[in-house]
Amino acid sequence: MRSPVRSDRVPAIVGFVPVLLANLVPLVGVVGFGWEPSTVVVIYTLEVLWSFPLAGAKALFAQRPPRTDRESMYDLSEAILTGKRGSLQPVGWLPPIYLRNVPFAFAVAGGAGWFGVFIGVVLGPEIPLVQVASRPEVVVSVAALVIGQLVEIGRDYIRDGRYETVSPFTVVETPARQAFFLVFLLFAVPAVGEAVGLAVGAFVVGKLLIEWSAFRATHGSEGRFTAWLSGPDTPAETPDPPQVPDTAPTAVVSTDDRAVWATAVGHTLTAVVPVYLKPFAIVWLVSIGVLQWSGRSGSAATVTLGVGGLFVAALAAKTVAYYSSYGPLEYRRYGDHLVAYDTWLDEPQWSTPVDVLRNVEILGDRLADRLFDSRTVSLTTGWGDGETQRDIGPVDDPDTLLAAFDLPIRSTEFPAVDRRLAAGAAVAAGAVVTLAGLAVVGPWASARTVLYLLFFSPVILVVPIGLWRRAASER
Numbered sequence: 135m136r137s138p139v140r141s142d143r144v145p146a147i148v149g150f151v152p153v154l155l156a157n158l159v160p161l162v163g164v165v166g167f168g169w170e171p172s173t174v175v176v177i178y179t180l181e182v183l184w185s186f187p188l189a190g191a192k193a194l195f196a197q198r199p200p201r202t203d204r205e206s207m208y209d210l211s212e213a214i215l216t217g218k219r220g221s222l223q224p225v226g227w228l229p230p231i232y233l234r235n236v237p238f239a240f241a242v243a244g245g246a247g248w249f250g251v252f253i254g255v256v257l258g259p260e261i262p263l264v265q266v267a268s269r270p271e272v273v274v275s276v277a278a279l280v281i282g283q284l285v286e287i288g289r290d291y292i293r294d295g296r297y298e299t300v301s302p303f304t305v306v307e308t309p310a311r312q313a314f315f316l317v318f319l320l321f322a323v324p325a326v327g328e329a330v331g332l333a334v335g336a337f338v339v340g341k342l343l344i345e346w347s348a349f350r351a352t353h354g355s356e357g358r359f360t361a362w363l364s365g366p367d368t369p370a371e372t373p374d375p376p377q378v379p380d381t382a383p384t385a386v387v388s389t390d391d392r393a394v395w396a397t398a399v400g401h402t403l404t405a406v407v408p409v410y411l412k413p414f415a416i417v418w419l420v421s422i423g424v425l426q427w428s429g430r431s432g433s434a435a436t437v438t439l440g441v442g443g444l445f446v447a448a449l450a451a452k453t454v455a456y457y458s459s460y461g462p463l464e465y466r467r468y469g470d471h472l473v474a475y476d477t478w479l480d481e482p483q484w485s486t487p488v489d490v491l492r493n494v495e496i497l498g499d500r501l502a503d504r505l506f507d508s509r510t511v512s513l514t515t516g517w518g519d520g521e522t523q524r525d526i527g528p529v530d531d532p533d534t535l536l537a538a539f540d541l542p543i544r545s546t547e548f549p550a551v552d553r554r555l556a557a558g559a560a561v562a563a564g565a566v567v568t569l570a571g572l573a574v575v576g577p578w579a580s581a582r583t584v585l586y587l588l589f590f591s592p593v594i595l596v597v598p599i600g601l602w603r604r605a606a607s608e609r
Contacts, residue, residue, distance in 0.1 A: 154342070155278075155282060173266060173269065173271060173272060176266040176267050176272055177272055177275045177276055177279070179253055180267065180272075180276045181276060181279045181280070182249065182309075182313045183246055183249060183250060183253075184276075184279075184283075185283070185309040185312070185313065186242045186243065186245050186246030186249065186310075186313070187242070187243060187246060188283060188287070188309075189242045189305055189306050189308075189309040189310075190238070190239035190240075190241075190242040190243050190306070191239070192287060192297070192305045193235050193238040193239050193242065193302040193305040193306050194231045194236070194239055194302075195228070195229040195230070195231060195232075195235075195291075195292075195297040196232070196235055196238075196297055196300050196301050196302040196305050197229070197232070197297055197298045197299075197300075198298075198299065198300060198372075199234070199301060199373070200216055200234065200235070200238065200301045200302050200303050213237035213455070214237075214455050214456055214459050215233055215234055215236050215455050215458060215459055216234050216237055217234065218232075218233045218234040218458075218459065218476070218479075219234070219375075219376075219476070219481050219482070220232075220233065220476055220478075220479030220481030220483075221233070221479065222479065228292070229292065229297055229298075232302075233458065233478075233479060234302075235302040236455065236458070237455065238302035238303070238305070238306050239302075240451045240455070241306060242306045242309070242310065244444065244447075244448060245310060245313075247440070247443075247444045247447070248417075248444070249313065250440070251417070251421065251437065251440050251441060251444070375482070376473065376482045376484050377471065377485050378468055378471065378473050378482050378485055379468040379469040379470075379471055381468055381469055382468075383466040383467055383473075384468070384469075385466065385467040385534070385539075386464050386466050386467075387464065387465045387529055387531065387534055387535045387538060388463075388464050388465075388529070389460060389461060389462075389463050389464075389527060389528060389529055390506060390508040390527075390528050390529055390530040391461060392506050393502050393503060393505075393506040393527075393528035393530070394457055394460050394461045394528060395457055395461070396501075396502030396505060396506065397456070397460070397500060397503075397528060398453045398454075398457040398460075398461075399453055400500070400502055401452075401453075401456050402449050402452050402453045402456070404599050406448075406449060406452045407449065407595075408595045408596075410448055410449070414441060414445045414448075417441060418437065418438065418441040418442075421437045421441065422434050422437060425437060458478075460525075462476050462477045462478040462479070463477075464477055465526055465529075465535065465538075465539070467488070467538050467539060468485075470487055470488050470489065471485050471486065471487055471488065472485065472486050472487075472488055472491070472539050473485040474526075484515075486515040486516065488539055488540055490515060490516065491513050491515060491539070491540075491541065492514050493512070493513060493514040493523075494511060494512070494541050494542055494543055495511070495512050495513075496509055496510070496511060496512075496532070496546060496548070497509075497511070497512050497525070498548050498549050499603040500528065501602070502528065503527075503528050503548075504548060504551075506528070506530070507530070508527065508528035508529060508530050508532075509527055509528060509529060509532035509535075509546055510525055510526065510527035510528045510529075511526045511527055511529075511532070511535065511541065511543075512524070512525050512526075513526065513541070532546040533546060552604070555601050555604050556601075556602065558601045559598045559599075559601035559602040560598075562597045562598035562601060566594055566595060566598060569594070
């Protein structure tokens with residue numbers, strides 16, 4: 135494995151040259167050609183938007199494990215893939231991609247979407263964004279900024295191997311905090327009106343200082359501002375690999391692909407939608423209110439489409455992440471060990487001695503299992519601090535699973551469903567959908583109705599979910 139020593143031999147200012155030259159293009163335009171404030175704002179707005187997907191792409195290659203126990207701009211403590219082991223290398227000239235870093239890439243992609251909505255709603259009344267973005271000077275400046283960033287990444291991050299020493303948190307936190315700081319500068323520029331001169335020049339210089347501080351932060355320099363920009367720079371300790379006996383497996387049980395996809399969709403609808411619905415709807419309501427206050431009610435459809443698109447994309451990402459966590463798994467027996475093996479990554483995910491498995495039961499409330507006649511087994515592994523509750527499956531051959539790992543379950547048959555409670559769950563689910571539709575497009579549709587629905591949504595959504603779980607559970 136290479137060590138990122140080459141960049142240590144080069145003075146910091148030399149490594150910063152591509153970014154410096156790229157940022158001098160807008161400065162020359164301000165000083166030499168008298169660019170308007172709106173031009174500078176759009177240039178740096180587009181650069182910030184570009185920095186989000188770029189950070190997401192960089193985060194995929196970060197080799198150190200992430201820490202999920204620290205406060206940050208992104209809360210990924212419950213992300214399902216952050217504990218995934220193994221990597222893929224699609225092409226030989228790039229470093230391997232770690233699946234555990236995918237939630238960080240999704241997070242910054244969502245950050246780009248929120249930033250775009252925010253800029254469109256707040257700056258749209260002041261600046262004709264589309265018209266200004268089509269100007270030749272804007273295209274050239276943004277191209278220079280993008281090329282400068284790509285050169286710095288290719289040389290410093292990939293070639294010199296800095297990806298080997300950073301975690302995905304460090305990669306995504308720096309541009310997020312940098313963008314957070316730049317937002318205040320972006321809003322200050324239109325306020326100067328026609329007084330371009332020193333005011334806009336000072337803004338460009340301030341932007342350059344932020345770039346320099348961010349560069350120093352990612353290269354280990356100390357300082358309060360640089361430390362804040364770099365975010366949580368201490369990666370987690372690399373966990374010990376699972377214990378896998380050096381023998382051939384005596385039994386292999388695969389997951390049922392259709393049931394995993396259906397379970398992923400069900401998990402998204404019951405666990406993700408209740409959490410995501412409120413913040414997305416609040417942003418939508420606030421954006422619509424700002425547009426109406428500014429007299430641009432005609433843009434409400436665009437904002438609705440943008441926020442709705444982000445919501446659907448977030449749900450799709452969560453569904454794919456869930457499937458990626460369970461879909462490629464095989465449950466193998468090596469001697470006296472049960473090993474969960476990821477066939478995509480060709481890597482064991484966890485292992486446990488068979489004789490410590492306890493609290494074993496068939497989960498009866500998985501609708502996907504009942505639809506596809508598969509089974510999911512819940513069990514406890516480990517002791518003390520290592521005690522973990524795990525779900526195995528869904529599998530389409532539960533009898534083989536029980537026999538292969540000596541699981542103490544008498545029968546794989548589901549408990550009978552209480553039809554009265556199941557009917558109540560269906561009626562409650564239909565009522566929730568109807569209420570949501572009426573709140574948005576019905577005759578009583580109003581911002582107050584939507585707010586009431588959001589306030590009571592946790593209670594409303596728990597009714598059909600709770601009724602179904604009670605109906606399908608063993609009594």
